[in-house]
Amino acid sequence: MERMNNKPKWMAVKRACCSLFPLTCILRRHSSCRYLVDTVAGDPEVLQADAETYYEKLLKQSSSAPDIFSIPGGEKVKLEDSCVCFVPLYRNSPTCKMLLLTDPQDKETVLALYMNQRWWPVEDVVKTADPSRDGLISVQTLGERIVLFVLNCIIFGMPEENSSNGAFFLPHSATECAKILWRNGEAVAFYSVKMKGSLCDGTTGQCYLLPVLDTIFVQRKYRRGGLGMKMLRDFCQSFKSEDALGISYPISAAMYQVCLKYLQAYPEEQKRLWEVEAPGDWSQRVNIWLKIQMESSLSGRHGIHS
Ligand SMILES: CC(C)(COP(=O)(O)OP(=O)(O)OC[C@H]1O[C@@H](n2cnc3c(N)ncnc32)[C@H](O)[C@@H]1OP(=O)(O)O)[C@@H](O)C(=O)NCCC(=O)NCCS
Numbered sequence: 001m002e003r004m005n006n007k008p009k010w011m012a013v014k015r016a017c018c019s020l021f022p023l024t025c026i027l028r029r030h031s032s033c034r035y036l037v038d039t040v041a042g043d044p045e046v047l048q049a050d051a052e053t054y055y056e057k058l059l060k061q062s063s064s065a066p067d068i069f070s071i072p073g074g075e076k077v078k079l080e081d082s083c084v085c086f087v088p089l090y091r092n093s094p095t096c097k098m099l100l101l102t103d104p105q106d107k108e109t110v111l112a113l114y115m116n117q118r119w120w121p122v123e124d125v126v127k128t129a130d131p132s133r134d135g136l137i138s139v140q141t142l143g144e145r146i147v148l149f150v151l152n153c154i155i156f157g158m159p160e161e162n163s164s165n166g167a168f169f170l171p172h173s174a175t176e177c178a179k180i181l182w183r184n185g186e187a188v189a190f191y192s193v194k195m196k197g198s199l200c201d202g203t204t205g206q207c208y209l210l211p212v213l214d215t216i217f218v219q220r221k222y223r224r225g226g227l228g229m230k231m232l233r234d235f236c237q238s239f240k241s242e243d244a245l246g247i248s249y250p251i252s253a254a255m256y257q258v259c260l261k262y263l264q265a266y267p268e269e270q271k272r273l274w275e276v277e278a279p280g281d282w283s284q285r286v287n288i289w290l291k292i293q294m295e296s297s298l299s300g301r302h303g304i305h306s
Contacts, residue, residue, distance in 0.1 A: 035127045036113075036120045037143035037187075044089065044096035044142055051099040051114050055084065069101060071111055072121050077104060084114075089149050090174040092202060098146070110154045115146070125150045126187040136234050139178040139190075147187045148178055156217045172215070179234070181218075181227060191216040191231045196242070200278040209280040211239045212246035216255065228258040229265075236269055246276035247288065256292060263289045 040047070059081050061067065067079040077083065083104050086097040099114035112119040126147055139148050153171050172178060178192035194212040199205070213235045218227045239245055251259070263270050270289035277284040 034129050036115060036125050037128050037133075037147050038130050040116055040143040040146065047115060048097050050117065051086070054114060054117070055086070055099055058084065069112060069119050072123060077101065077111060088171065089145060091171045093174055113146070113150070122150060122154055126155070128182060128185050128187070133182045136179045136181050136231065139180055144180060145174070147180060148172060148190055151180070151187055151190050151217060151219070152215065155219060179231070181231065188222045189218040189227045189231060191235060193235065194248070194278070206279040208278060210244045210246050210274075210276070211242060212248055212276055212278070212280060214248045228255070229262055232258060232262050236266070236272070243272065244274055244285070245272050246274050246280050246285070249275050249277045251275050251288070259288050260292050263292070
């Protein structure tokens, strides 16, 4: 599992350049019931250029009368250079950057994302008005890639998991295989998979030797409702013909507990599930069921690192 060990430093991300902005509008929450994922389309580079044009105008606005963004809940934030930054949507790809608005009091908290000529509050980016978006759905469209980014790098990366947790996933690549779990009009969870035969990274030329569940996340408010189990089941069911399946090392304490419950419920999977380091050679695999058994017999209880 590829992770960053520090919180994302949004404000350290290289900025774009500047020009004029008419000080005419006070931005308000969109009244339409369509959300970003339902509306965004087109070339990501064009969308980035659009955001750059907006940013240039923002830089030229009068500091005495800045535009305002209203956070859902009522608070207002001045749209100023010091609170916005561009970040890449994808790992290892500078071609698509998004403009983010950060909290002036806490620059590591992202409040909104600029796309399609308006600011979208983070909590709205993960919503959909499309009733067909329900259950586990493969990430395909640009809008779904943005939702994946927000779940992975903003919601998981910051407010939900504070620095005491110590680990954050990196952005996914533009072609990462992932599924988002949609429920009641909201993206509540996701998991991503490194496919067997896919490149481990851009430098070594090594390829994964088995399918590996690489990242998995459930929004905090939806945890302990069986969604982790549901996604692990979906992963295993997706590769029925494979003799071995991986979960990327290191597995978190909560995820070991999910594995324990899963492997008790589906004992036929006990031989199949391995904790693996890329590319997943036999020397890089530890059987998860055996590891849990060994740990629990050592500690006298079921629980790894719990
Ligand atoms: C790990 C994670 C995906 C689990 O999602 P979840 O939806 O809460 O998991 P489930 O509800 O399916 O849990 C199934 C069982 O696992 C065990 N379990 C899950 N989380 C646990 C925790 N924090 N502590 C103890 N047991 C836990 C419980 O036995 C649970 O069943 P129960 O609620 O009936 O007691 C979620 O906690 C998460 O997103 N964590 C942050 C990211 C992360 O750690 N990812 C894994 C990287 S390897």
